[in-house]
Amino acid sequence: MKCTRCKVRAEVHLRQHNAGFCRACFIFYMQRQVERAIDKERMFSKEEPILVAVSGGKDSLALWDILIELGYRTTGLHLSLGIGDYSDASTRKTVDFTAARGLSLITVPLTDEGLAVPTVTGFTNRPACSACGTLKRHYFDRLAVDRGFPVVATGHNLDDEAARLMGNVLHWQMDHLARQQPVLEPTHERFVRKVKPLYRISEYESAVYAFFRGIDYIVDECPNSVGATQLLYKDMLNRLEAASPGSKLTFVQDFFRKGRAAFVREETAPPQTCERCGMPSFGALCSFCKLVREVETKRERRRSAAVVGGHS
Amino acid sequence: MKCTRCKVRAEVHLRQHNAGFCRACFIFYMQRQVERAIDKERMFSKEEPILVAVSGGKDSLALWDILIELGYRTTGLHLSLGIGDYSDASTRKTVDFTAARGLSLITVPLTDEGLAVPTVTGFTNRPACSACGTLKRHYFDRLAVDRGFPVVATGHNLDDEAARLMGNVLHWQMDHLARQQPVLEPTHERFVRKVKPLYRISEYESAVYAFFRGIDYIVDECPNSVGATQLLYKDMLNRLEAASPGSKLTFVQDFFRKGRAAFVREETAPPQTCERCGMPSFGALCSFCKLVREVETKRERRRSAAVVGGHS
Numbered sequence: 001m002k003c004t005r006c007k008v009r010a011e012v013h014l015r016q017h018n019a020g021f022c023r024a025c026f027i028f029y030m031q032r033q034v035e036r037a038i039d040k041e042r043m044f045s046k047e048e049p050i051l052v053a054v055s056g057g058k059d060s061l062a063l064w065d066i067l068i069e070l071g072y073r074t075t076g077l078h079l080s081l082g083i084g085d086y087s088d089a090s091t092r093k094t095v096d097f098t099a100a101r102g103l104s105l106i107t108v109p110l111t112d113e114g115l116a117v118p119t120v121t122g123f124t125n126r127p128a129c130s131a132c133g134t135l136k137r138h139y140f141d142r143l144a145v146d147r148g149f150p151v152v153a154t155g156h157n158l159d160d161e162a163a164r165l166m167g168n169v170l171h172w173q174m175d176h177l178a179r180q181q182p183v184l185e186p187t188h189e190r191f192v193r194k195v196k197p198l199y200r201i202s203e204y205e206s207a208v209y210a211f212f213r214g215i216d217y218i219v220d221e222c223p224n225s226v227g228a229t230q231l232l233y234k235d236m237l238n239r240l241e242a243a244s245p246g247s248k249l250t251f252v253q254d255f256f257r258k259g260r261a262a263f264v265r266e267e268t269a270p271p272q273t274c275e276r277c278g279m280p281s282f283g284a285l286c287s288f289c290k291l292v293r294e295v296e297t298k299r300e301r302r303r304s305a306a307v308v309g310g311h312s
Numbered sequence: 313m314k315c316t317r318c319k320v321r322a323e324v325h326l327r328q329h330n331a332g333f334c335r336a337c338f339i340f341y342m343q344r345q346v347e348r349a350i351d352k353e354r355m356f357s358k359e360e361p362i363l364v365a366v367s368g369g370k371d372s373l374a375l376w377d378i379l380i381e382l383g384y385r386t387t388g389l390h391l392s393l394g395i396g397d398y399s400d401a402s403t404r405k406t407v408d409f410t411a412a413r414g415l416s417l418i419t420v421p422l423t424d425e426g427l428a429v430p431t432v433t434g435f436t437n438r439p440a441c442s443a444c445g446t447l448k449r450h451y452f453d454r455l456a457v458d459r460g461f462p463v464v465a466t467g468h469n470l471d472d473e474a475a476r477l478m479g480n481v482l483h484w485q486m487d488h489l490a491r492q493q494p495v496l497e498p499t500h501e502r503f504v505r506k507v508k509p510l511y512r513i514s515e516y517e518s519a520v521y522a523f524f525r526g527i528d529y530i531v532d533e534c535p536n537s538v539g540a541t542q543l544l545y546k547d548m549l550n551r552l553e554a555a556s557p558g559s560k561l562t563f564v565q566d567f568f569r570k571g572r573a574a575f576v577r578e579e580t581a582p583p584q585t586c587e588r589c590g591m592p593s594f595g596a597l598c599s600f601c602k603l604v605r606e607v608e609t610k611r612e613r614r615r616s617a618a619v620v621g622g623h624s
Contacts, residue, residue, distance in 0.1 A: 169481050169563075169571075170552070170559060170562070170563050171562065171563075171566060172563075172566040172567055172569075172570050172571035174570060174571070174574065229556070232551075232552065232555050232556070235551065236548045236551055236552055239544075239547065239548055239551070240482070240544065240548055243544050244541070244544070247482060250482070250483065251481075251482050251483075251484075254483060254484040255484055257484075258484050258486060259481075259484035259486070262486065262574040262575050263574050
C-alpha cells in the first residue's frame with residue numbers, strides 16, 4: 001500500500017479511513033486530526049493555558065506531545081496512584097518525558113495524601129476503578145481551578161469513548177448518556193471545561209503515533225483493570241470493528257451528532273457545593289469527600305480496635 | 313443442580329435467571345413467562361383472534377404451541393418464500409405441525425405471486441434480507457386486516473430484539489429506536505396491532521422448549537443470513553452474555569422501560585395511504601409496492617430485450 005498523502009510506501013494502514021500513511025505523513029495526519037477536533041468542538045484556543053492530565057501511558061503522552069507540536073500552552077498534571085510497581089513506573093515515564101522536553105509538570109502523590117488507591121479500596125470495599133475514578137476527577141478538577149487553568153484535557157481515545165458509550169447503552173444510563181461528550185462545559189464556579197481531543201483517535205493510532213515519535217510510555221495495563229467490564233466492551237467492539245471497519249467511529253460520532261440530544265433533558269439540576277471541600281457536589285458532600293470520610297472512619301475504627309486489642 | 317420449582321434434578325440451567333428446571337417445570341415456566349408478557353404489555357385477550365406468523369423455525373412454532381396451550385384463539389400465517397430447498401422444508405415443517413394438531417393455517421406461496429425472494433433480489437439488487445422483510449411485513453399486515461384479525465403475533469425472541477437494538481444503537485437510528493417495542497399499536501386504519509410475546513425468551517430457551525415439546529422445526533438457518541450483520545451483533549451479544557449472564561435481558565428490558573422514551577418524538581407523522589394497494593405508506597407508494605414496481609419494470613425490460621434479441 002502507498003501513502004495516501006505522498007505516495008511513498010505506507011507504514012500504517014488505517015482500515016476505518018481506507019487510508020495508508022508513511023511515518024512522516026502519519027504524524028502530520030494525527031496532529032491535524034487532533035487540531036481539527038479541537039477547533040471543530042471549540043475545546044480551547046492557543047491563548048488558554050491547558051492542564052493536561054498525564055498518566056504515563058501512550059494516550060496522554062501522545063496527546064501532550066501533539067499539543068506541544070501544535071503550539072498550545074500546556075502544563076502536565078500527574079497523579080501518582082500508589083498502585084505498587086505499576087504506579088512507580090508510570091510516574092517515572094511521565095517525569096522522564098517531562099524532563100527530556102523541559103516541560104512543566106505538577107505531580108500529586110496520592111500516598112502523601114493517605115489516599116493511595118490500594119489504601120482506599122482496602123478501607124472501603126469499593127471497586128478499585130470506581131474509587132480511582134473519583135480520586136482522579138477530584139484532583140483534576142481541584143488543581144485546575146486552584147491553579148487558574150480554564151480547561152483540563154484528558155487522553156481518552158476513540159476506544160475508551162466507544163467502550164464507555166457501550167456500557168452506558170447496555171444499561172441505559174440516561175444521565176451518563178446525557179453527559180458523555182467531547183467537551184463538558186462547567187456547570188459550577190469550581191468546575192472548569194473538560195475536553196478529550198483524542199476522541200476520534202483509535203488506541204491503535206495513538207500507539208503508532210507514540211512509537212513513531214519515540215515516546216517511552218508505560219505499556220502495562222493497570223493491574224486493577226484485569227476483568228474490568230471496560231475491557232469486555234472493548235473486546236466486543238474490536239470484534240465488530242474487525243468485521244466492519246469504521247464501526248467504532250460511526251458509533252461514537254453519530255452518538256455525538258444525533259444520539260446524545262435525545263438524552264439531554266430540558267432541565268438538569270446544577271450541582272451544589274460540597275460542605276467539606278467547596279467543590280461541586282450532588283448532595284451535601286461531593287463523591288470525593290464521601291470517599292475520604294469513609295476511609296477516615298474505617299481507619300479510625302481500625303486504630304481504636306488495635307489500641308483496644310493492645311490493651312487486652 | 314436441582315429444579316428451582318420442584319427440587320428434582322434440573323435438565324435446563326438458565327444462567328441469566330440463576331435458575332434451573334426439570335422438563336415439566338421448564339415447560340410451565342416458559343408458558344407462564346409468555347403469559348405474563350402478554351398480560352403485562354396488554355398484547356391481546358383470550359377473546360381476540362390472533363394471526364400467528366409462522367416460518368417453520370423453533371421460535372414461531374414454539375410461540376404457536378404456547379398460545380394454544382394457554383387457550384388463545386389462533387390462526388397461523390405462513391409465507392412460502394421460494395428460497396429453494398430451505399423454503400420447501402420450512403413449509404413442510406409448518407404444514408406438518410398444523411396437520412398433526414388440527415390447526416388452521418393460511419399459506420401464501422410467494423412464487424405464485426411472482427415474488428419469490430430470489431426473483432425479487434435478482435431483479436432489484438436489493439439485499440435479500442431487506443427485500444424479504446418488506447415482503448413479510450406487507451403480507452402479514454394485509455392478510456391480518458383483510459381477514460379481520462386485530463393482532464399479528466411474531467416469534468421474535470430476546471436475541472432477535474437485542475441484535476436489532478444493537479444495530480439501531482450502533483448507527484443511532486433514531487426513528488427505528490422510537491418504534492422498537494414489544495407492542496406496536498396501529499397508526500393507520502389498515503394496520504393492526506403487532507406483538508412479540510417471546511421478546512423476553514432467549515433463543516436457547518425457545519430451542520429447549522421446542523425440543524421438550526417434540527416440535528419438529530427447521531434447524532437450518534436461512535441461506536441468505538450468512539454474513540448478515542444481525543449474526544455479527546448476536547455474536548457480540550453472546551460474548552457479553554457469556555461473561556455477564558443476564559446482560560441481553562437487561563439491555564432490551566431497560567430499553568423498553570426507560571431508554572426508548574428518549575427517542576419518541578412529540579409528533580410523529582402518521583402514515584399516508586398507498587395509491588396502489590391501499591395499505592399504509594410513507595410517500596405515494598408503500599415500500600412493498602415500490603419493490604413490486606421495480607420488479608415489474610425490470611421484468612418487462614428483460615422481456616423486451618429478449619424479444620428484440622430474438623428478432624435480430
